[in-house]
Amino acid sequence: MxxxxxxxxxxxxxxxxxxxxxxxxxxxxxxxxxxxxxxxxxxxxxxxxxxxxxGLIDMHQHLMLWGGTTEGTYEYDAYGQGARAIKMAERLIQQGYTTVRDIGGNSLSISRLILEGKLDGPRVYSAGPVISQTGGHGDWGPTNEMPGEGNYQTMTANTHVVDGVPEVIKAARWNFRNGANFIKVMAGGGVASTFDPLNMTQMNIDELKAIVEVANAYESYVAVHSYHDRSYNMALDAGVKSFEHGFLITEPTVKRMSETEGVFWSWQPYGSYTLFAGGFPDWFTPDMREKGAAVNKGAVIVPPLMRKYGVTVVLGSDMFGDEVRFARTNIISAKEVPDTGYTDLEILKMATSNCTKILQMSGPGRDPYKAAxxxxxxxxxxxxxxxxxxxxxxxxxxxxxxxxxxxxxxxxxxxxxxxx
Ligand SMILES: [Zn+2]
Missing domain, CATH: 2.30.40.10 (Urease, subunit C, domain 1)
Known part of the structure; x- marks a missing residue:
């Protein structure tokens, strides 16, 4: 005691x-x-x-992606990446984070080892590998990769690059088979990826619905990476609950989110506002920098709309490797975004109690911490x-x-x- x-x-x-x-x-x-x-x-x-x-909760982490999405491919093998993931986990708990949602990357075993008390770190709700289409935000292969060839990131199951309903179903079922607590889908263009313009949609409605159906079978839910109206609305049509990023969406979409049961927004004020205003990570290409600048513009527009419509907001720092030392800065950044209307108390809830119900949405069969x-x-x-x-x-x-x-x-x- x-x-x-x-x-x-x-x-x-x-x-x-x-x-x-x-x-x-x-x-x-x-x-x-x-x-x-x-x-x-x-x-x-x-x-x-x-x-x-x-204890603080971070709803958007990538334990396995130290150095971004390319370092694993070119520099280190899976053992090295795993060792670094443990360092990240240790740093997070030393910073006060007692729970994180790992929203892309094969942290399934690390999540279980922490659950079993064999490794130190925050509780990890893991999505396991992201589900991405060819050329999507989770396609981290080299430019000259031929169809069906595979690469380090697909072979170590940090990501699934899959196309068509049968393939996406198989990927989602593989994740749950191996203990995933929810599913992460790349549903639109991203900043830190090579092949995808920011404004494209990714996955079609049939693929998204098929993945949601697999999650529903486990009484769990789907999270999507996306930035703009078209993909947010397609994901809403498909029954997605967790919406990441979204810095280019407009008021009608925010309103629709507020009117849809169980839907919430995961906010990255540090990356979108504070960081991108001052520059970009070293490993960003010129194209990534251009996309980041667009996101930076939307970073001040969307948060006040979320507050206006009362969408449940949680904070997720979206850190890669050594950057994780800035995880808590993400909470402070939420206060730096001008004119959101959010109070300090409301911001602190985004990193604590706002997450309670959402973590439980993993469902009794896939929530490792459902006992309390x-x-x-x-x-x-x-x-x-x-x-x-x-x-x-x-x-x-x-x-x-x-x-x-x-x-x-x-x-x-x-x-x-x-x-x-
Ligand atoms: Zn992310």
Whole structure:
């Protein structure tokens, strides 16, 4: 048992913090109230007046894609990439992230090894390999690859490059067979890819519907990568629930998202706004830079529309490898985007409790953590938490410095403790 005293507690959903003690038994919260008497044998941690919040959640990560989508192809083999993925996972938990959604890349075994307690890292909800058409955002082969030839990224199942209904069904079923928690489809052009203009649609409606049907069979859901109206609307027609990026969509599409049950938006303010305003990653080609500039323009237009229509928003930093040190900057960037209307409290919910229901959408058969709730500090929920020196519910820039992160606990296990 662990008893945490002398903290202000934010439960993930309330408008304010309360002064309370927090008792953890095993991997779950046992009691949250003032003046809890320390049970015999419990470890007592003095929170030194800090603010205790739910463990942070990042809804858009790529653990396997250190160095982007080409480094694996040309520089290192799958063992090397796997070793680096573990480094990423360790860094994420040291930054306060206790859960991430890995939305493309073969992190299926790493996700399971963390679940089994054999590796350190945040809980990982993994999509496994992305599903992409030939020439789509997930086609990471070399320019001269011949049809059917395959490449490192397809052979290590970081991506499926598939065309036509039977092939996409087989890819989606392979993912679930191997433990995927949801499915990621490339449904439109992307910035960090070679063959696809930003404004193209990817997959046709029959292919998208077929993939959604496979996900429905598992009581799970589909996430799409896309930027613009045409592909967002096709995905809505097909029954997709998780919408990534979307920085070029317009008001009618946002309105339609708000009117569709279970639909949510996964926002990358760091990449789209902060980063692209200042430049691009070294490995971006000139074409990628041009596409990034277009996204940067939309990065200020779409967020206020999401707030206007009340679409559920979650934050996903979309980091590759070493960049993951900026993961938390993604939360602070949400505040830097001008005139969104979002309060600090609303932004913090996007990295905690807004994710609770969505993670559960993986369905009872594919949610590895279904035994309790994530993203909240509540009796019976998984004991995942951070303690920060200052109160991020009032100002999310409190999350800026690693030095101010005093304690990280996941499932009752201490991963970082600077309170000694
Ligand atoms: Zn991504």
């Amino acid at each position: 662990i008893l945490i005293t002398n903290v202000n507690v934010w439960d993930g959903t309330s408008d304010s913090t309360i002064s309370a003690d927090v008792l953890i038994e095993g991997d779950k919260f046992k009691e949250i109230k003032a003046n809890i008497k320390a049970p015999k044998g419990a470890t007592v941690i003095d929170g030194q007046g800090g603010t205790l919040i739910p 709730k994530l993203g909240v500090v509540e009796v019976g929920a998984w004991a995942d938490l951070n303690i920060w020196k200052d109160d991020p519910t009032k100002d999310v820039t409190a999350l800026k410095s690693d030095d101010d992160l005093k304690l990280v606990i996941k499932g009752g296990k201490v991963y970082k403790n600077n309170l000694k």
